[in-house]
Amino acid sequence: MNCIKTIIGRDLSLVMRQGSDAFVVLIFFVVTVTLFPLGVGPDPLILQNLASGIVWIGALLAAMLSLDRLFQLDYDDGSLELLILSPYPLELVVLCKCLVHWLTTGLPIMLMSPLLALMLNMKSTAYLSLIGSMALGTPIISLLGAVGAALVLGSRRSGVLITLLIIPLTIPILLFGVAAIQAGSEGYSASAPLMFLGALLFFSIALCPWITAISLKQVVS
Amino acid sequence: MPNIVHKFANPARFMRMADPVLPWLSLGAVVSITLALYFGIFASPADYQQGETVRIMYVHVPAAWMALFTYTTMALASGAFLIWKHPLADLSAQAAAPVGAAFTAIALITGSLWGQPMWGTWWVWDARLTSVLILFFLYLGYMALVNGFDDPERGSKMGAILALVGFVNVPIIKFSVDWWNTLHQPASISRLDAPAVDPSMLLPLLLMAVGFKLFFISILILRIKMHLLKKRIRSIQMID
Numbered sequence: 307m308n309c310i311k312t313i314i315g316r317d318l319s320l321v322m323r324q325g326s327d328a329f330v331v332l333i334f335f336v337v338t339v340t341l342f343p344l345g346v347g348p349d350p351l352i353l354q355n356l357a358s359g360i361v362w363i364g365a366l367l368a369a370m371l372s373l374d375r376l377f378q379l380d381y382d383d384g385s386l387e388l389l390i391l392s393p394y395p396l397e398l399v400v401l402c403k404c405l406v407h408w409l410t411t412g413l414p415i416m417l418m419s420p421l422l423a424l425m426l427n428m429k430s431t432a433y434l435s436l437i438g439s440m441a442l443g444t445p446i447i448s449l450l451g452a453v454g455a456a457l458v459l460g461s462r463r464s465g466v467l468i469t470l471l472i473i474p475l476t477i478p479i480l481l482f483g484v485a486a487i488q489a490g491s492e493g494y495s496a497s498a499p500l501m502f503l504g505a506l507l508f509f510s511i512a513l514c515p516w517i518t519a520i521s522l523k524q525v526v527s
Numbered sequence: 528m529p530n531i532v533h534k535f536a537n538p539a540r541f542m543r544m545a546d547p548v549l550p551w552l553s554l555g556a557v558v559s560i561t562l563a564l565y566f567g568i569f570a571s572p573a574d575y576q577q578g579e580t581v582r583i584m585y586v587h588v589p590a591a592w593m594a595l596f597t598y599t600t601m602a603l604a605s606g607a608f609l610i611w612k613h614p615l616a617d618l619s620a621q622a623a624a625p626v627g628a629a630f631t632a633i634a635l636i637t638g639s640l641w642g643q644p645m646w647g648t649w650w651v652w653d654a655r656l657t658s659v660l661i662l663f664f665l666y667l668g669y670m671a672l673v674n675g676f677d678d679p680e681r682g683s684k685m686g687a688i689l690a691l692v693g694f695v696n697v698p699i700i701k702f703s704v705d706w707w708n709t710l711h712q713p714a715s716i717s718r719l720d721a722p723a724v725d726p727s728m729l730l731p732l733l734l735m736a737v738g739f740k741l742f743f744i745s746i747l748i749l750r751i752k753m754h755l756l757k758k759r760i761r762s763i764q765m766i767d
Contacts, residue, residue, distance in 0.1 A: 453692060457685045461675035471668045471689060474661045474696075517692060524684045 309394045310402055317406040320379070327375065328410040335368035335415055339422045350427040357426035358487035361436070362480050364422070365415045365444065370469045372411045373451035374458070376403060377522070381459050387526050396519040400456075404448045404515070412444030428491065435490030435500065439483040442503035446479050449507075449514035456521035478506060536613050538755050545748045552745040559738035567731035574728075581728070583641040589736040591634040593743060594662060595697055597627030601669070602694040605687035615751065617683045620690060621673055622750035626743060628666035635659060646710055654703035655711035662700060665693040679761075 321328055342360045343353055353360075380386035389399050419440050420433055428436070454472040458464040485499040567585035574581035601623050607616040638656070639649045650656065673686035703711075724732065 457672060457689055458675065460681065461672070461685075462677070463675065467668075467671055467675050470664070470671055474664045474668065475692070477661060517688065521685060521688050524681070524688075 309392075310398065313389075313399055313402040314406055317403060318409070321406065321410045327372070328414065331368050331372045331411050332414045332418060334371055335364050335418060336422065338367055339364040339426070343426070354427045354429065354491075357423055357428040358432070358436070358484045358491070360426060361419050361423055361428075362439075362443075362483045362487075365419065365440065366447065366473070366476055366480060368415060369411055369444065369447045369451065370472065372407070373455050373468050373472065374465045376407055376452055376455040377459055378455070378464070381525070386522070390522060390526055396522060397515040400452055400515040400518045400522070401511070404445070404452050407451070408445045408448040412440075412448055416440040416444055428487075431493055432487050432491035435486040435496035438496065438500050439486040439503060442500060442507050443479045443483045446503070446507050446510045447476060449510040450475050452518045453514050453521070456518045456525070459522070459525050479503065482506070536611075536615055538615060541615055542752065542755070545752070549745060549748050552741050552748070556738050556741035556745055559734050559741060563731045563734035563738055566734060571727050571731055572725075577645060580641060580644050583637050584728075585731045585735050587634060587637040587641055588732060589739045590630050590637065591659070592736060593739050594627060594631040594634050594659065595700060596740070597623050597630060597743065598662060598665070598690075598694070598697055601627065601690050602697075605690040608683070608687050609691070617687065618751050618754045619747060620687065621683065622747055622754055623743075624666055624670050624673070626746055626750070628663060628670070630739070630743075631659060631663045631666060635663065651710050653710045655700065658696060658700040658703050662696055665696060669693070 339360055342356065342364075346352060346356065377386060380389065390396055392399070416437065419436060423433065423436055450472055451468070454468040454475075457471060458467045461467055482499040482502045486496040486503065489496040489499060563585060567582055571582075573579050601620045604616040604620040604623070607613045608620065635656075638659075642651070643649050669686055669689055672689055673682040676682035676685070
């Protein structure tokens with residue numbers, strides 16, 4: 307328990323002191339979404355139909371941008387090796403790091419998304435499922451991203467590589483996330499896609515830290 | 528089990544065993560693909576609904592099977608590599624990846640050429656097509672990751688883990704036509720009852736499948752040999 311608190315506290319304060327990193331992701335999210343009305347035209351009806359997809363694609367891309375720093379800094383200054391050698395299970399350490407990553411990227415994205423949805427003229431009935439799908443979906447991105455970040459650690463062009471590897475795996479999140487919002491905006495119950503997202507989240511919590519830990523151990527061996 | 532695994536892990540023994548069978552495998556591939564083309568183009572009837580375009584099937588379906596088969600091979604080989612540190616398993620996974628990507632590309636392109644006259648569109652975003660496209664991306668991602676490290680050992684380990692993670696897509700592709708209502712037709716060959724294809728069409732289809740598989744194995748052996756030689760060159764260069 308103590309170890310969890312220490313790691314989360316350390317990572318959080320690292321992000322806070324760097325400051326701009328988490329902020330850049332949020333700005334990227336807003337800027338990407340802003341491009342869509344300029345690209346497809348400002349017609350409110352078209353935007354209303356596209357809103358769910360635009361917000362989710364923007365969130366996915368923005369989260370991708372932040373993934374490579376999950377382990378990169380620790381890898382560069384050597385603290386990753388100490389974390390791996392520490393007596394605590396590496397899976398737990400990874401889970402803590404994912405939580406911090408979500409707190410500093412997924413959570414701000416989720417809080418920002420209703421505002422962007424408003425600008426895209428999303429139907430008012432869809433907001434609840436938008437928040438719900440973001441709350442369940444963005445942690446999955448952090449968990450899957452940890453797998454990708456561990457895989458590309460130490461490679462050339464790791465930032466591009468991680469996007470190439472992780473985007474195909476995030477497609478289910480996009481599908482169910484958008485399905486939930488669509489159901490909400492058409493007045494149906496969004497519970498089925500949200501339950502699928504929840505199931506994916508639990509799967510990822512169980513599997514991703516384990517796979518990430520395996521990859522990280524290869525890095526230092 | 529580990530005994531058998533280790534017995535075949537010796538590259539020199541692999542070379543000794545592979546060299547004599549390679550010409551026969553390649554010959555078998557050439558013969559069965561030629562026969563399949565003959566039966567497919569000249570000796571099989573046109574479909575009563577699809578006309579002559581049905582002949583695209585004789586390339587499209589076997590290529591799609593191979594796309595899945597190759598990825599499964601890669602995942603199995605990667606698993607063997609991670610569990611037993613089997614050096615040849617790693618090489619065969621790496622050797623198979625470009626071949627699998629090529630089969631996937633062939634399946635996608637022929638499917639698109641077939642879709643234009645039949646469905647009236649080059650591409651639809653249905654579950655089968657999309658999941659095969661993702662399979663193509665997974666192949667590309669695997670190759671990029673394996674080649675993305677300065678240390679080739681690291682690349683192969685990380686690639687092996689990715690190949691196993693990406694395997695989730697294979698059952699999704701296989702069952703995509705059953706789980707979702709797609710424009711793509713459901714399976715006609717691997718069904719519990721008899722295949723829903725006439726024997727005159729089944730013959731070239733299966734011949735082509737056998738030919739593709741033999742072609743895959745021969746080119747796999749060639750590529751593994753290439754990787755082994757590359758490894759040897761690298762170690763010679765390191766001594767200098």
